[in-house]
Amino acid sequence: MTVLRVIAVLLTGFFVGLTLEGIARKIMARVQRRYGPPWYQNFIDVFKALSKRGISHGWIFDFGILMALGGVIATLAFVPLGDLVAFPGLDNIFIIVYLFAVGALGMAMGMVGSGNPNASIGVARALTQMLGYEVPYLVAIAGVLYYYKTSSVSGLMMAQQDTWTLFKMPIGGIVAFISLLGMLGKKPFDTPIAPAEIASGPMVELSAKYMGLLMLMHTFSIFVEISLFVDIFLGISNYLTFLLKFTVVWIIATLISAVLPRFRIEQVVKFYWKVPLSLAFVQVLFVLLGWVF
Amino acid sequence: MISLTNLILVFLIGSIVSYLLTKANKILGSIFNFLLISYALYVVWNIKVGHEEVLFRILRDVERTLKVTNLGKYFAIVSLIVISFVAFFIIEWIRKKDIKPAAFNSFLLLMVSGILGVFFSNDLLTLYIFWEIAVLGSFLIVPMGKKESKRAAIIYVVTSAIGSYMYLFATFSIYQRYGILSFEQVSQYLANDSSNLFKWFVILFIASAGIAKSGIFPLHTWLRITHGNAPDAFSAVLSGQLVKMGSYVLAIALSVFPTTQLFSSFYHGVPLLNYVLIWLGNISILIGTFMAIRQNDMKQLIAFSSIANGGYILVGLGIMNSIGYAGGLFHVFNHAIAAAMIFLSFAAVVYRTGTTKIDEMGGLIWRMPWTFVTYLVGIISLAGIPPTSGFISKWMIFSSLVSKGMFITLAITFIGSVGSFLYVFRPLAGVFLGQLKRKHSDVKEVPIIMLVPMLLFVILTILIGVYPKPVLDSIVSIENEVGIKAIEHSGTIIKTPLGQWNTLTVFTMFSVGFIIAAILYMIFPKGKKVDLTDQYTGGEYLYNYDLYHYATGFYRFIERLYDKHPSFEKLYEKLVSFFRYIGYFTYKLVYKTSPSGYVFWITIVILILFWVRW
Numbered sequence: 035m036t037v038l039r040v041i042a043v044l045l046t047g048f049f050v051g052l053t054l055e056g057i058a059r060k061i062m063a064r065v066q067r068r069y070g071p072p073w074y075q076n077f078i079d080v081f082k083a084l085s086k087r088g089i090s091h092g093w094i095f096d097f098g099i100l101m102a103l104g105g106v107i108a109t110l111a112f113v114p115l116g117d118l119v120a121f122p123g124l125d126n127i128f129i130i131v132y133l134f135a136v137g138a139l140g141m142a143m144g145m146v147g148s149g150n151p152n153a154s155i156g157v158a159r160a161l162t163q164m165l166g167y168e169v170p171y172l173v174a175i176a177g178v179l180y181y182y183k184t185s186s187v188s189g190l191m192m193a194q195q196d197t198w199t200l201f202k203m204p205i206g207g208i209v210a211f212i213s214l215l216g217m218l219g220k221k222p223f224d225t226p227i228a229p230a231e232i233a234s235g236p237m238v239e240l241s242a243k244y245m246g247l248l249m250l251m252h253t254f255s256i257f258v259e260i261s262l263f264v265d266i267f268l269g270i271s272n273y274l275t276f277l278l279k280f281t282v283v284w285i286i287a288t289l290i291s292a293v294l295p296r297f298r299i300e301q302v303v304k305f306y307w308k309v310p311l312s313l314a315f316v317q318v319l320f321v322l323l324g325w326v327f
Numbered sequence: 328m329i330s331l332t333n334l335i336l337v338f339l340i341g342s343i344v345s346y347l348l349t350k351a352n353k354i355l356g357s358i359f360n361f362l363l364i365s366y367a368l369y370v371v372w373n374i375k376v377g378h379e380e381v382l383f384r385i386l387r388d389v390e391r392t393l394k395v396t397n398l399g400k401y402f403a404i405v406s407l408i409v410i411s412f413v414a415f416f417i418i419e420w421i422r423k424k425d426i427k428p429a430a431f432n433s434f435l436l437l438m439v440s441g442i443l444g445v446f447f448s449n450d451l452l453t454l455y456i457f458w459e460i461a462v463l464g465s466f467l468i469v470p471m472g473k474k475e476s477k478r479a480a481i482i483y484v485v486t487s488a489i490g491s492y493m494y495l496f497a498t499f500s501i502y503q504r505y506g507i508l509s510f511e512q513v514s515q516y517l518a519n520d521s522s523n524l525f526k527w528f529v530i531l532f533i534a535s536a537g538i539a540k541s542g543i544f545p546l547h548t549w550l551r552i553t554h555g556n557a558p559d560a561f562s563a564v565l566s567g568q569l570v571k572m573g574s575y576v577l578a579i580a581l582s583v584f585p586t587t588q589l590f591s592s593f594y595h596g597v598p599l600l601n602y603v604l605i606w607l608g609n610i611s612i613l614i615g616t617f618m619a620i621r622q623n624d625m626k627q628l629i630a631f632s633s634i635a636n637g638g639y640i641l642v643g644l645g646i647m648n649s650i651g652y653a654g655g656l657f658h659v660f661n662h663a664i665a666a667a668m669i670f671l672s673f674a675a676v677v678y679r680t681g682t683t684k685i686d687e688m689g690g691l692i693w694r695m696p697w698t699f700v701t702y703l704v705g706i707i708s709l710a711g712i713p714p715t716s717g718f719i720s721k722w723m724i725f726s727s728l729v730s731k732g733m734f735i736t737l738a739i740t741f742i743g744s745v746g747s748f749l750y751v752f753r754p755l756a757g758v759f760l761g762q763l764k765r766k767h768s769d770v771k772e773v774p775i776i777m778l779v780p781m782l783l784f785v786i787l788t789i790l791i792g793v794y795p796k797p798v799l800d801s802i803v804s805i806e807n808e809v810g811i812k813a814i815e816h817s818g819t820i821i822k823t824p825l826g827q828w829n830t831l832t833v834f835t836m837f838s839v840g841f842i843i844a845a846i847l848y849m850i851f852p853k854g855k856k857v858d859l860t861d862q863y864t865g866g867e868y869l870y871n872y873d874l875y876h877y878a879t880g881f882y883r884f885i886e887r888l889y890d891k892h893p894s895f896e897k898l899y900e901k902l903v904s905f906f907r908y909i910g911y912f913t914y915k916l917v918y919k920t921s922p923s924g925y926v927f928w929i930t931i932v933i934l935i936l937f938w939v940r941w
Contacts, residue, residue: 040839084847089861090854094692094760100848104841111836121836126828128722133833135712135748142752143703146760147692149859151877154756158877161749162885168745173738179729185825238863243851247844299884311738318734 039120040111046118047110050277051253052076058288065292080249088242091148095244098144103247105137106254113261114188116276125187127175127262131168134258137251138164141236148239156235159299160219160226166306167216167223170314174206174213177318178266181326191265198269202326206317207267209310214283216306217259220291225299260284331393331447332380334370338363338440346433353428357421360432361414364439368407371443376400376804379449392509394449397805398583402575403446404801405660408787409567409667410439412780413560416671419776420560420678426471431558438464438564445572450508451498451533455491458536458572462487465561465569472558479549479556486549490539494576497532500525514584526589527600534580534604540573541637544610548896551618554630555683559674562626566633567667574640574659577604582809587647595731597646605645609739611638614895616746621886623879625676625754626683629669632709632750635743636662642736643724649812650730650823653802654723660791660798661708661717668705668784672698675773675781676758685754689876690763690859694770699759701781706751708788711744714834716791716798719821723814726823749882757878762859764873793834794819 056073063070090096111120112130119125142160145153179185181203182193190199200207216223227235240248260283264271268279297305320326329337341363349356378395414435421428441464444457462484469480502508504525505516517526537543542550550570554562580586581601590598597605615635622628636658643655675698676691677683692699708717721744728737772778791798799816806813815822819831860872869875880886918925 040836044843084851087852088854089857091857091859092693096848096854100841100844103844103847104837107840107843108833108837109840111840112833121829121832123827124829124832126722126826128725129713129828129833132711132718132722133713133837135710136707136837139707139710139712139748139752143755143760146756148862149690149761149876150862151875152863154761154877154881157752157756158881159884161752162882165742165745165749165885169738169741172741173734176729176734176737179825180732180734183730183825185726185729185823189826233863233865242854243848244854246851247847250847300888303885303888315734315738318732322732322734 036120039118042118043111043113043115043120044107046115046277047254047257048250050280051257052080054281054284055253055256058284061285061288062292065289076249076253080246083246083249084243086242088240088244090244091239094147095144095239098140098142098147099244099247099251101140102137102144103140103251103254105133105135105140106251106258109133109137109258110254113258114191114265115261116265116271116273118273118276119188122188123186127179127185127187127190127266130187130258130262131172134255137255141248141251145236145239150239152232152234152238153236155232156226156228156238159228160236162299163216163219163223163226163302166303167213167310170209170306170310171213171217173311173314174203174209174317175266177203177206177314177321180318181321187262187265191270194269197327198267200267200269203317203321205313205320209314209317210263210267211283212310213306214259214263215287215290216302218256218287218291220287222291222294222297223302224291224296225302228296256284260287329370330380331374331378331395331443334367335440335443338367338436338443342433342436342440345436346429349429349432353421354418356429356432357414357418360435361411361418363436364407364411364414367439367443368404368411371400371403371407374400392449393444393447393453395447397801397808398575398578399446401656401801401805402571402659403443405663406442406446406568406571407439409663410435410442410564412783413563413567413667413671415780416563416674416777417560419774420674423678426558431468431471431561434464434467435561435564436464438468438569440464442568442572446575449510451494451501451510451513452508454576455495455498458491458494461569461572462491465565468561469553469557469565472556472561475552476556479552483549483553486539486546490536490546490573493532494536497529500532501529510579510583517584517589523590530580530584530586530589530600533584534577537573537576537580538607541570541577541640542573542611542634543607543637543641544614544634545607545895547611547614547634547637548899550630550634551627551896554633554670555624555627559626559677560671562630563667563670563674566629566670567663570633570637570666571659571663574637574644574655577641578644578656581644581647582652582811585810594733596648597731597733601645601647605642605733605736608638608641608645609736611635611641612739612743616743616750617889617892619750620746620753620882622750622753623685624683625673625685625758626670628685628750628754629666629673632747633662633666635747636666636709639721639724639740639743642740643720643727646724646727646731646733647811648727648731649806649814650723651727652806652811653799653814654720654727656802656805657716657720657723657795657798661720661788664784664788664791665705665709665717668701668781668788669709671777671781671784672702672705673754675701675777678773678777679770680767685757685881686878688758688764688767689761689873689878690759691767691770692759693763694767695759695772697772697778697782701785702755702759704785704788706755708792710747710751714792714830714837715788716795717788719792719795719830722828723821723823726825730823730825749885753881757876757881761876761878762872764876793830795821795830 441461619631708715711721
């Protein structure tokens, strides 16, 4: 049964994730008054990339990519998708956040292993950006954990019987959403990728199947990040309403990123530690004082 | 089975034997060291808790005994595991090193005898005596490293002395007030004492020895210079073991003298004194993390990370609830193992390349793959990423902080945790990944004897990460001993009031994810292997790939934000020059004019002090 549920979670991640990425490209194009690619463009991209013969930069390059994809697949398996929970009771929020770091570390290691300084700079920026967004995000989430007295993600979801956490703790919700934009690497927080500056940063040496596998990893990562936000802040949902809420959050994030320019990396950190972090502390102060609606 | 007293004596005599043996043959002496330390590990492993021995008597009415407690046994086992692995490493390492091998081996055993005494002493004074023996042994080894090591040793011993004299002062105050010194009695008398001030004073002063030793702010400055300059293999013992002696004293100050019962609650069940200590831990985490991000010397980088991790241990112990205390103790184990394996891998790198500067190296993964694996697993554990053991303790500390509602401390521990991803990546990228430097093209992997302990550490870290039961069991018995509610666990499932997780499921799922990725990798067409010189360069023609490796100023863009940070090292240096000036002034004024007058006045002062009995 667990095996079936894991497979269901992974397949959902694959199909819904790639579809929504295609839709996001379409929306982005329409905002910028272009026609845009079809919604299934990302499926074509992934399979085309996987079927080509590319170049590899040695075993650490390959191993890093395997570790990245493996880590993210493992993380995704622990994330509850509405009422579809692969490991009931074991979906601890800290496990998910830190297991996620395995994938990030694998990718960072593999890409720096390619020996291209553009990749190194991109990875250094990505880690710095992580220092920016993780802290306010985790503080806001900690307020939620403290309020509901559980750190299981599905427990947090089921605790929202009367109202959504987003309405109970609106400031925390906003902080988590801003941090989510940073996690997704969407503009204005796409500094680590920055195609015009550092040649797509970590991805600079990727080709063919390596590119394809990392595209899959990227899709799964997005799925994990948004799922956590939907589970924790947007009320109880079953599988279908979950996907609906997921789509709405994803489209809002896309629309925001479509109209904004890019931050410099130190501006990202400064911004996250000034605005969202102070807001997160305000929110946890409210939680401690019992001012929760 | 040999008694503890004899074991300590064996080590004291062994240090002389080891000196002679090493004089005769370097390798023989090192093997002797390794065997003796392993034997100590075997004895300590099998020793019964509650076993008592009379060692010696100095003061009247004070039974000076050695006593085996769960807490001491846990620390002793962790320490001896680290030291015995390092001793095995030394067998090969010492061959090439142009330090004084005989003295090195002899002092190592002297230090171990001190360590054994510290962890098994049953009263404050015996602990102090053995503490100084351990400090002496390590103090004599530190100057054998680089050029700057002599200064490092002095800074180390002075900082250590500040802490241990404060400790000694508290010890004598207790003896004067109660006439007893053993931990059990002291904690009883303290519980009945009405003076809050005295309790504060005693516990803070005893804790200050631990603060100095485990590199907690404001006595943290010695770690950078000492860890950075000590002999490479000895840095592993310094960071993996000696710093943990400080954590042991902190654990005693906070839990054996039950602070939560001695003082009233200040915030959600945490007394003010613990809160103050937790804040010292917080500051250490911040200093350690942000300074580690800046370092270009890999040993100093991990030295700063030791400060941050000492802070984690203090935060965990300071919370003093079931999960937080367990997290602190577990972190002692994790950091001991992780720091030791990281420093050993650095020692291996220095053994082959002769430098500790990150930007002078690069691409060593192509020459030293097993050293790289050790470093990789070490940093995964240090950064607290599952499936290694490092995550378990960090998770416990986070959980207890959330349930106590200590959000600022929580934010700081998150900064320390995410910041550790940053600083551990710097040597990974700079030393091991990227283009190999031309001058390092004939570097080889280190010999098998050095690899064995490193890889054993790797196995141990992953094993405890998947199956933490042995460590958790000893933590449960410690918590029962000091009267904290024990944590619940069943082998691989760890439970907290906030929820549970299963280490085995996480590991299995990670393996499954990896296998899925590997299958995908294998069914699609194989890539062509190209050299690291075959790169996208933006159309530029490159002739020197040494310069193409990005390692200098790796995080320059964030370092720039705190370039003008206040520095305690500079403040202490100002203090030092102030005292030097005063000394010089006195010398000029008194001694130069009349040495006999100088001696006369000194005698008068001492006599007055003696007469007042102050």
